[in-house]
Amino acid sequence: MDFFKKLTRTQKISAIAVIIVIIGIALFDSEDDTYSEYGAYNEYPSEAGSYTGGEINANTPASYREENGKVVIYDKGLQMPISTVTLPEGWKVNQDIAFDPNTARPVRFKLEYSGPNGELSRIFKEMKQYGATTGKRFEQAYREAIPNMIGNELTQVSVGNIKPSPEAEALPQFQKTARKLSQQGMRMNALEIEISGQRNGQPYKGVLGFMRATQMTAMGEVGMVMPFNIFLAPTNHFENALAASREIGKNTVSNPAYEQRMEQINQRAMQQIQADGQRRMQQASAAHRQRMANRQASFNAHQQNMQSMSQAQDASYNSYMNNLRNSGSYNSSGSDYSSHNAFIDQMHERSTFNDPYSGQEMHLDGQYDYNYTNGLGDYYRTDDPSFDPNSLQGDYQQIEPQYPY
Numbered sequence: 001m002d003f004f005k006k007l008t009r010t011q012k013i014s015a016i017a018v019i020i021v022i023i024g025i026a027l028f029d030s031e032d033d034t035y036s037e038y039g040a041y042n043e044y045p046s047e048a049g050s051y052t053g054g055e056i057n058a059n060t061p062a063s064y065r066e067e068n069g070k071v072v073i074y075d076k077g078l079q080m081p082i083s084t085v086t087l088p089e090g091w092k093v094n095q096d097i098a099f100d101p102n103t104a105r106p107v108r109f110k111l112e113y114s115g116p117n118g119e120l121s122r123i124f125k126e127m128k129q130y131g132a133t134t135g136k137r138f139e140q141a142y143r144e145a146i147p148n149m150i151g152n153e154l155t156q157v158s159v160g161n162i163k164p165s166p167e168a169e170a171l172p173q174f175q176k177t178a179r180k181l182s183q184q185g186m187r188m189n190a191l192e193i194e195i196s197g198q199r200n201g202q203p204y205k206g207v208l209g210f211m212r213a214t215q216m217t218a219m220g221e222v223g224m225v226m227p228f229n230i231f232l233a234p235t236n237h238f239e240n241a242l243a244a245s246r247e248i249g250k251n252t253v254s255n256p257a258y259e260q261r262m263e264q265i266n267q268r269a270m271q272q273i274q275a276d277g278q279r280r281m282q283q284a285s286a287a288h289r290q291r292m293a294n295r296q297a298s299f300n301a302h303q304q305n306m307q308s309m310s311q312a313q314d315a316s317y318n319s320y321m322n323n324l325r326n327s328g329s330y331n332s333s334g335s336d337y338s339s340h341n342a343f344i345d346q347m348h349e350r351s352t353f354n355d356p357y358s359g360q361e362m363h364l365d366g367q368y369d370y371n372y373t374n375g376l377g378d379y380y381r382t383d384d385p386s387f388d389p390n391s392l393q394g395d396y397q398q399i400e401p402q403y404p405y
Contacts, residue, residue, distance in 0.1 A: 069086050069088070069089070070084050070085065070086050070087075071084070071085050071087060071093050072084055072085075073085060073093070073095060073097065073111070074095070074097065075098065075099055075258065076096075076098040076108075077097075077098035077099040077100055077101055077107055077108075078099055078101050078258070078261060078262075080255065080257065080258045080261065081255050081258065082097070082254070082255055082258050083252050083253060083254045083255055083258075084252070084253045084255075085248060085251065085252050086248070086251035086252075087113070087248060088115075088244045088247060088248070089116075090115060090116030091113055091114065091115050091116070091119075091244065092113070092114050093111070093112070093113050093114075094110065094111075094112050094113075094114065095110060095111050095112075096108055096109075096110040097109055097110065097111060099262070102265070102269075103265070104262055104265040104266050104269055106125050109123075109125045111123040113245070113248060115233070115241055115244065117233070117234055117237045117241065118199070118200070118202070118204075118234055118237075119231075119232065119233040119234075119237065119244070119245070120153065120230070120231070120232045120233075121229060121230070121231045121232075121245050121248075122229060122230050123228070123229050124226075124227040124228060124229060126145060126148070126226065126227045127224050127225070127226050128141040128142070128144060128145055128224065128225045128226075128227075129222070129223070129224055130222070130223055130224075130225060131214075131219075131220065131221050131222030131223050132219035132220035132221065132222055133217075133222050134222075138212070138225065141223075141225045142162060142191075142210055142212075142225045142227075145210075145225060145227040146159060146193070146208065148227070149208050149227050149230050150195065150197075150208075150230065153199060153230070153232060154195070154197030154198065154199055154204060154206070155197055155198045155199070156197050156198045157195060157196070157197040158195065158196045158197060159193060159195050160195065162192070162193050162210070163191065163192060163193075164189065164190065164191060164192075165190040165191055165192040165209060167246070168190035168192070168209060168211075168228075169189065171249070174188075174190060181213060184215075185215055185216070186213050186214065186215045187213070187214050187215070188211065188212065188213045189211075189212050190209065190210070190211055190212075190228075191209070191210040191211075191212055192207050192208060192209050192210065193207070193208040193210075194206070194207055195208060196235070199232065199234075202234055202235075203234070203235040204232050204233065204234055204235060205232075205234075205235045205238040206230060206231055206232040206233070207231045207242075208227070208229075208230050209227075209228040209229045209230070209231070210225060210226060210227055210228055211225075211226040211228050212224070212225055212226070213226070231245055337352060337361075337404055338404050339404045341402070342402075342403065342404050345363075345367075348365075349365065349366065349367060350363050350364060350365050350366065350367070351363070351364055351366070351367050351368070351371070351401035351402075352364075352401060352402040353371070353373070353379070353399060353401055353402065354402060355373070355377065356373065356375050356399075357373075357375055357376050357377040362377075362379075364379060364381070366381065367401075368381040368382055368383050369382075369383045369385070370383065370384070370385070370387060370398065371398065371399050371400065371401060372389045372392070372396040372397065372398055372399065373396065373397065373399045374392075374394040374395055374396050375395065375397070379399075380392055380396060
């Protein structure tokens, strides 16, 4: 089921539980807790192995298939009877049910009851997500399910408003499972929509049944809408047919061994999902630590490279200054001009002169090969080796910028 691939870990756990609710209400609910109909079920194996979706012969004895209006509802996946249904006169059941013994997910699911006057009651197993994680509202989710529920059964369809279904919520199985889900922080309720239309040229009435499970998370409310069933009957037979359909639910006797088996699979599937989630969290944590270690190693390498570059630059500068000293191309007059001062001048792309006019250091922008001053605070600077300072007005003499010792 692609539906499960889109769920978070928590939602998968909830979804498995809710599937049991849908099937449980459809198949298990009974006002009678007597299970003598099946005895101990010793002739039915509870371990069926991995179900691949192919046909599996139901080993249910013929006497259990139909006797005095009783029909066995059978799971071909687990190879176990689910329940016995006592059908009213003239009613029939059409079923093809197979659950995966490893996950409790439905591989195939078809269950519908038909009456002598054209009545139809069909059970569904769909789920639709809504809420903060999907960007879809509840109204949108349940409305999307309506066309598939009705299918081609009706034409000229009129759909009413959705409302609570006290009859469904009064079912013992619903109340039992709602309490279980409440312990997991989920709230469940039953809803219905009245519909009408034409079927084979005859006016029909019907009811669409929904189950709704909601849960509050850090991102807001999330939930699942489960189309549960559709019930249709000719308008003039609707009330009697609805009563007969409810009698089917009341006269359903569940197999406690099957319920126990499904519960075991459900618990194991939940534990597996939780284990998978914990493993993914551990893997994500380890990957995060590795990324942080890689970043720290990269930072350390960068710092080392910067230190090496700085040392290389210092060595290059010192070599340059030594060459200047050895060539006599620097001002050796007394000065406290240091290597640090030279570095700052390099940063600002300027030169510092010991100004003969003011007796103070003079900072001038730019660094030129030839510098001249008239001794009155005026300077002329150029990179032209052929420049003649005598072309300037005044007595301009060459002056060298400051260099550190």
